[in-house]
Amino acid sequence: MKVLVTGAGFCKPVMAGNLEYLRSFADEVINFAAARPHTAEEIMGVWDGVDGIIAGLEPYTAEVLEKAPPTLKVISRYGVGVNNIDLEAAGKRGILVTNTPGANSMAVAEMTVGLMLAVVRRIPADSAAVKAGRWEREMSVGLEGRTLGILGLGAIGRHVARVSGALGMHVAAYDPFWPERFAEECGVARKMSVDEVLRVSDVVSLHLPAMEGTFDIINRESIAGMKDGAYLINAARGELVDMDAVYEALKSGKLAGYGADAFKREPPERHPIMGLSNVVMTAHTGAFTEQAAIHMGRDAIDNLRTALETGDCPTAVNRKKGPL
Numbered sequence: 001m002k003v004l005v006t007g008a009g010f011c012k013p014v015m016a017g018n019l020e021y022l023r024s025f026a027d028e029v030i031n032f033a034a035a036r037p038h039t040a041e042e043i044m045g046v047w048d049g050v051d052g053i054i055a056g057l058e059p060y061t062a063e064v065l066e067k068a069p070p071t072l073k074v075i076s077r078y079g080v081g082v083n084n085i086d087l088e089a090a091g092k093r094g095i096l097v098t099n100t101p102g103a104n105s106m107a108v109a110e111m112t113v114g115l116m117l118a119v120v121r122r123i124p125a126d127s128a129a130v131k132a133g134r135w136e137r138e139m140s141v142g143l144e145g146r147t148l149g150i151l152g153l154g155a156i157g158r159h160v161a162r163v164s165g166a167l168g169m170h171v172a173a174y175d176p177f178w179p180e181r182f183a184e185e186c187g188v189a190r191k192m193s194v195d196e197v198l199r200v201s202d203v204v205s206l207h208l209p210a211m212e213g214t215f216d217i218i219n220r221e222s223i224a225g226m227k228d229g230a231y232l233i234n235a236a237r238g239e240l241v242d243m244d245a246v247y248e249a250l251k252s253g254k255l256a257g258y259g260a261d262a263f264k265r266e267p268p269e270r271h272p273i274m275g276l277s278n279v280v281m282t283a284h285t286g287a288f289t290e291q292a293a294i295h296m297g298r299d300a301i302d303n304l305r306t307a308l309e310t311g312d313c314p315t316a317v318n319r320k321k322g323p324l
Contacts, residue, residue, distance in 0.1 A: 001308055002028040002071070004047055006038055007056040007078025007300060009293040018297035022054075025305060037084075037266075040064045047072065052304045054078050054297075055085070057266075062089035074313075076304035078296055079287065080104065081237065083210050087318035096307050098315045100299040102155045104287035109159030111286035112205055112235040115259030116143070116164075118280045120203065120231055125277045141202075141256070144168035149201025151194060151217070152236070153179055157207035161186055172197050195225055203231045210239035220245040229256045235286045238263035247273040261286045 003026045009015055010033035023029050032038070032046050037057040044067060047053065052074035060075060065086060075085060077099040090097050118124055121140045129136045148164045150157045153175035161171045165186060172189040174197045183191070194217065198204060204226065208214045218232065219242040226232075232255055234241050243264070249255040250273065257278040266284055273279055287296070299315075307313040 001026050001051040002049055003030070003052050003054065003304065004043075004050040005029060005031045005033050005054045006043065006058055007033055007054050007297070008035060008037070009033070009078060009288075009297055010054070011035060012293060014290045014293055015297050018294065018301060021298070022301050052076060052308055054300050054304055057084050060085040060090065062086045065089045065093055065095065068093060068095065074098065074304055074307040076300045076307065077317075078300045081209070082317055083237070083239070091318045096311075096313060096316050097318045098300075098303040098307060098313045099317055100296045100303065101315060103296040103299045104289075104292040105155035106159055107289040107292035108156045108235055108286040109163065110289070111261055111282070112156070112160050112207075112233055113163050115233050115235060115261060115280055115282070116148075116203055116205065116231070119233070119257040119259040119278065122278070124280055143203070146170070146202040147172055147200055149173070149197040149204045150207060151175075151197060151204065152207030152209075153182070153188070154207060156236075157205075158182055158186070160205055160207070161188055169203075172200055194222070198222055198226045200227075201230060202227060203233065205233040206236045206240050208236060208240060210237035215239050216242045218242060218246065220248070223249045223254060226254070228254060231255065231257045231259070233259045235259075235261040238266070238268075243271055243273060247271070247276075250276055250278060 003022065010019065010031060019031060030046060040059050043058050048069055049071050050069060051071050054076050056078055072095055075090060075095055075097045080099050080101055082097060082099055085097055087097055120143060145168060147170045150161055150171060150173040153173045164171055172192055174192055174194050178191045217240050223245055232246065246255065246258055250258060259280045261282045262284055303313050303315050
């Protein structure tokens with residue numbers, strides 16, 4: 001089999017073992033990974049004759065997939081999100097799309113909690129002041145006894161719930177597929193609606209996929225229903241948040257702070273929100289730990305191999321056959 005690798009993590013030295021593993025069964029491996037997502041034109045320039053792609057965030061639109069080589073049978077996503085892939089168009093061309101759910105969940109949960117602490121405890125602003133020679137000891141809000149509202153209680157949301165509980169926080173949550181046993185074991189409040197979670201939470205953390213019904217779920221109307229002085233954390237998808245609405249809420253004091261590791265456009269365009277001291281932003285690096293990269297890489301390779309050898313895969317997101 002001929003495999004094209006574009007997932008960003010594969011350009012890092014830590015992935016040498018995974019590449020060696022891939023080469024142990026693939027006839028030809030083209031490692032085209034780079035630190036930034038490739039354009040469609042760049043991918044089309046190197047994909048001739050490939051059987052499978054271990055994909056990053058490059059766009060696989062319907063128009064792009066129409067030009068795919070007839071040999072292409074699998075796009076194995078290095079990561080969880082598949083917003084950059086037209087799943088219906090891929091299925092129509094007989095291209096199976098897989099992803100790696102759970103492989104990076106702990107890493108993203110760590111980033112979420114890190115952003116929460118950084119924003120609520122004003123860590124970046126205080127650090128900048130000390131480095132500039134200022135000794136400013138403004139009292140911050142503590143997390144103990146506060147309520148964390150989690151929208152999306154999947155693998156990442158559950159890790160965040162556990163860690164937040166250890167910090168002495170109360171946890172309220174919304175999820176359309178309510179994990180009853182987990183909620184009971186971890187003391188998560190009763191199943192709530194989105195509006196209820198927003199109304200009772202001191203900190204709101206987003207862990208939903210970007211899809212119809214969740215786009216701009218944080219908007220002027222939903223922010224109006226939040227507690228005055230609440231904090232918002234988004235280490236999920238930029239499409240979940242109306243940035244202009246958040247900026248207005250931060251300026252008015254409705255929101256006390258915002259932490260973001262995801263944006264609608266990446267890298268993001270300049271926005272007035274970036275000039276606010278109560279905003280912490282990172283370059284979508286939540287999943288960028290050595291452990292997560294290794295786990296995701298191995299899972300993406302195994303998915304590719306399974307799909308090419310059997311015609312299906314348990315983590316297929318656009319087509320499943322048989323009992324899977």
